[in-house]
Amino acid sequence: MTQHDADADEDDFPEWVDRVQANVAGEVRRRRKEMRWSAQELADECDRLGHPIPRNVIANMESGRRASLPLVDVMVLAAALRTYPGCLIFPVGYVEETQELPFQSLVPTWTALRRFTGEEEVRDYDAGLVPDFEAHTSLVHTAIGALEEEEEARFAAKTATSRAEKEEAERRRTTYGDQAITAKYRLRYLRRDLRDGGATPPDLPPALGDVDIPETMTSTNTTPEDRL
Structure with a gap:
């Protein structure tokens, strides 16, 4: 077994590869039993997904x-289960601590999972386009929500039974309309920047x-805002 640390007991720090595989094996077994599947039923499902195990x-x-x-096995096993x-890989709640990389000390499995998915930032790590895609998703939700609220306010204005109700509905319609335009405007330029980056x-x-x-x-002279 590779020496992890001069001060570490090898029994306390099993090989990283062994630990990762033990995490996966234990969670596959736990999840399979939770679904009341036999190993053969799990194998049949993997085969159905196109990657026989x-x-x-x-x-x-x-x-x-x-x-x-193999990573491909983990991917298919996860889908099957x-x-x-x-x-x-990081069975939160079932494995208290784990290692993220060889020779590293144990950390809470929850922390390891959040770093693995990028939910928790790691200093000097490049998150790629994940933040941009998260921003894109948020803007889409904002724009769709604002459009729906704008439509509801438009209907309320048409069916209002008093001047005050109509004015309030029109105010809401304008507010949500502006929110939708702003979100779509930001989306347009975010998407342009993504394309410009390949x-x-x-x-x-x-x-x-x-x-x-x-x-x-x-190539027209209209502004991007005018075309929304």
């Missing part, structure tokens, strides 16, 4: 006799089909 391989993995655990790959933005729902500027309009 024989029953004996699953049995050997759960018992610790399997020497390796209706969970996420990260939850197999990335492909996420698909937009039909209700936001006017966010992207058609190529035939990019």
Whole structure:
């Protein structure tokens, strides 16, 4: 076994690979039993998903006799068990502490999972385009919500039974309309920046089909706000 630390007891710090595989094996076994599946039923589901993992391989993995655990197996096992790959690697609530990398000290499994998914930032780590895609999702939700509220306010204005009700509905309609335009405006430029960086933005729902500027309009003199 590789020496982890001059002051560390090897019994307290098993090999990192062994620990990761033990986490996955234990959670696969726990989740399989929770679903009341046999190893064969799990193997059948993996086969149905297009990546066969024989029953004996699953049995050997759960018992610790399997020497390796390919990433693709973890992905398919997670899908078969209706969970996420990260939850197999870092079984929050079932394994109190784990290692993130070789030779590192144990950390709470919850912390390891949050760092693994990028939910908790790690200094000097590049998050790629994850923050941009999260911002995109947030703006889409904001825009859709504002459009729905604007439509409800428009209907309220039409059906108002008093001048005060109509004025209040019109005020709400204007407020939500402005919110929708602002969110769509920010979405447009976020998507443009993603494309300029060589990335492909996420698909937009039909209700936001006017966010992207058609190529035939990019050379006109109208402003981006006018085209929303």
